[in-house]
Amino acid sequence: MTELLQLEFMRIALVIAVLIGLTAPAVGTFIVQRRLALLGDGIGHIALTGIGLGLLTGTSPVLGALVVSALGAVVIEVLRARSRTGGDVALAILFYGGLAGGVLLTNMQGGGTSMQSYLFGSISSVTVSDLYVIAALAAAVLVIVLLFGRELFLLCQDEEVARASGLPTRFLSLLIAITAAVTVVIAMRAIGLLLVSALMIVPVAAAQQLTRGFRATMLLAMVIGVLSAVSGLVGSFEYDLTPGPSIVMVTLAVFVLAVVGGALTRRRAHRAPAEKVEVEAAQA
Amino acid sequence: MTTGDPFTMTGGRVRLEGREVLRGIDLRVATGDMLAVLGPNGSGKSTLIRALLGLVPLAGGRTEIYGVRPARFRDWHRVGYVPQRLTVGGGVPATVREVVASGRVARQSRWRPSSRADRAWVDRALAAVDLTDRARDPAQELSGGQQQRVLIARALAGEPDVLVMDEPTAGVDTGNQETLAATLAGLVEDGRTVVLVAHELGPLEPLITRSVVLEHGRVVHEGTPPPPEGECAKPGHDHVHPHEAADPPAPLRSWSIGA
Ligand SMILES: Nc1ncnc2c1ncn2[C@@H]1O[C@H](COP(=O)(O)OP(=O)(O)OP(=O)(O)O)[C@@H](O)[C@H]1O
Ligand SMILES: [Mg+2]
Numbered sequence: 141m142t143e144l145l146q147l148e149f150m151r152i153a154l155v156i157a158v159l160i161g162l163t164a165p166a167v168g169t170f171i172v173q174r175r176l177a178l179l180g181d182g183i184g185h186i187a188l189t190g191i192g193l194g195l196l197t198g199t200s201p202v203l204g205a206l207v208v209s210a211l212g213a214v215v216i217e218v219l220r221a222r223s224r225t226g227g228d229v230a231l232a233i234l235f236y237g238g239l240a241g242g243v244l245l246t247n248m249q250g251g252g253t254s255m256q257s258y259l260f261g262s263i264s265s266v267t268v269s270d271l272y273v274i275a276a277l278a279a280a281v282l283v284i285v286l287l288f289g290r291e292l293f294l295l296c297q298d299e300e301v302a303r304a305s306g307l308p309t310r311f312l313s314l315l316i317a318i319t320a321a322v323t324v325v326i327a328m329r330a331i332g333l334l335l336v337s338a339l340m341i342v343p344v345a346a347a348q349q350l351t352r353g354f355r356a357t358m359l360l361a362m363v364i365g366v367l368s369a370v371s372g373l374v375g376s377f378e379y380d381l382t383p384g385p386s387i388v389m390v391t392l393a394v395f396v397l398a399v400v401g402g403a404l405t406r407r408r409a410h411r412a413p414a415e416k417v418e419v420e421a422a423q424a
Numbered sequence: 425m426t427t428g429d430p431f432t433m434t435g436g437r438v439r440l441e442g443r444e445v446l447r448g449i450d451l452r453v454a455t456g457d458m459l460a461v462l463g464p465n466g467s468g469k470s471t472l473i474r475a476l477l478g479l480v481p482l483a484g485g486r487t488e489i490y491g492v493r494p495a496r497f498r499d500w501h502r503v504g505y506v507p508q509r510l511t512v513g514g515g516v517p518a519t520v521r522e523v524v525a526s527g528r529v530a531r532q533s534r535w536r537p538s539s540r541a542d543r544a545w546v547d548r549a550l551a552a553v554d555l556t557d558r559a560r561d562p563a564q565e566l567s568g569g570q571q572q573r574v575l576i577a578r579a580l581a582g583e584p585d586v587l588v589m590d591e592p593t594a595g596v597d598t599g600n601q602e603t604l605a606a607t608l609a610g611l612v613e614d615g616r617t618v619v620l621v622a623h624e625l626g627p628l629e630p631l632i633t634r635s636v637v638l639e640h641g642r643v644v645h646e647g648t649p650p651p652p653e654g655e656c657a658k659p660g661h662d663h664v665h666p667h668e669a670a671d672p673p674a675p676l677r678s679w680s681i682g683a
């Protein structure tokens with residue numbers, strides 16, 4: 141471990157892993173609450189077009205991804221609010237459009253290999269200046285969650301009651317969509333666009349096996365996120381694996397453990413009162 | 425603070441997906457009223473409630489909350505809303521307490537954490553629906569009637585001046601309907617206002633000061649006392665009972681409207 145810390149790229153990668161581990165599940169908790177688990181995937185696909193545009197125009201692919209995925213998130217939100225089906229068809233259409241657009245644009249530019257690194261991540265290529273951008277974005281995401289958490293909770297729980305409470309529901313809906321887009325861009329260098337969404341959703345799914353409340357779920361998901369991101373990264377370095385998929389495999393393993401652990405504790409909780417009744421009956 | 429009646433709708437029309445769901449509703453809800461909105465399934469009761477709150481746009485006519493159009497209304501902390509839901513909802517577990525506490529959002533500042541007063545009101549709301557001992561349980565794991573009571577508590581926690589409830593007693597047992605009736609009686613005594621939709625008024629019946637009956641998006645009956653079964657309940661029987669304050673609302677036994 142100390143050896144690893146002596147490598148500069150590894151220090152950067154570890155900081156990024158912690159930032160992703162904190163932000164992705166925090167935003168993911170609201171997204172799961174809102175039953176939009178595939179939103180991150182949709183945004184990830186759209187971000188590809190942004191990267192393609194960034195590469196083609198010779199500007200920054202990260203900037204391209206940020207702008208295009210934020211726009212895509214707004215479009216998804218508008219379609220969701222307008223359509224009665226909840227917009228899953230709209231999401232699917234944007235998925236395919238984003239993916240096809242991204243691949244076409246990068247091929248025009250001739251950058252097939254760099255596309256690979258965005259699809260599956262390449263954390264070792266992150267520079268110090270990338271790190272500053274990622275840290276600033278992550279701080280913004282966490283501040284938004286802290287500041288608007290109460291309102292976002294009600295919005296994602298019951299949009300109509302949120303409106304009847306005078307909350308700016310349209311603004312908050314856009315805020316959560318854009319925050320998700322920013323989170324995708326934060327995580328894309330390390331995890332890759334195709335797997336970003338896993339770190340938004342899987343830690344939340346794991347946490348809710350063990351928790352009873354919303355706040356507890358979010359905090360536990362963030363703990364799981366950080367632990368999986370760091371251990372996945374270190375493990376991938378030790379065994380010479382790709383970091384993104386390694387991190388996702390660790391979160392999936394945690395999820396499986398949580399399902400088993402949750403089932404066991406629930407069974408015990410159910411059995412406890414029954415045993416008490418039996419004891420009381422025996423005493424009577 | 426705005427003055428005026430809690431709700432005034434004149435000539436309210438609502439179209440949903442091209443269908444005329446409300447066809448010219450005139451309704452005034454005065455402070456201290458306990459108004460029951462009655463009518464068969466699909467008659468437009470929920471739509472009327474949502475239009476009063478500005479949740480569906482009007483295709484014609486106008487509606488005001490405390491004298492202000494919904495789009496310009498700012499005192500949302502005065503309004504509590506219990507929507508017609510089967511369950512609490514949400515894809516992540518939330519404790520009963522978390523859901524109830526979210527009813528205070530209109531009274532809280534983004535920049536401050538919850539205060540002691542906030543917590544005290546949440547405690548009161550939980551006690552009012554008799555769910556204090558379930559406060560730490562996930563709301564989604566409660567029974568249907570219990571979840572309905574969580575939604576009522578969420579609205580109560582915001583200390584609303586006017587409480588709007590869409591079928592609050594659906595799935596709630598008689599004992600808990602009586603508890604709700606006692607809570608609502610206390611609110612109205614405090615000078616607050618209640619608008620509720622119900623199919624079975626049950627223990628709430630003696631509290632109702634006015635009622636309107638909807639059918640096909642129109643008010644087919646309005647007044648005190650509510651229409652007895654028989655002639656008044658027939659479709660096409662369209663008159664308004666005179667309001668006479670001296671007349672105590674007569675208790676009613678059965679309520680099968682539009683059947
Ligand atoms: N979102 C919607 N889009 C289109 N039509 C709708 C929508 N919501 C309600 N309607 C229609 O409006 C009419 C009135 O519906 P509403 O929900 O107001 O009835 P209700 O009186 O509350 O019935 P219930 O007793 O079943 O709750 C129904 O015919 C319904 O089909
Ligand atoms: Mg209804």
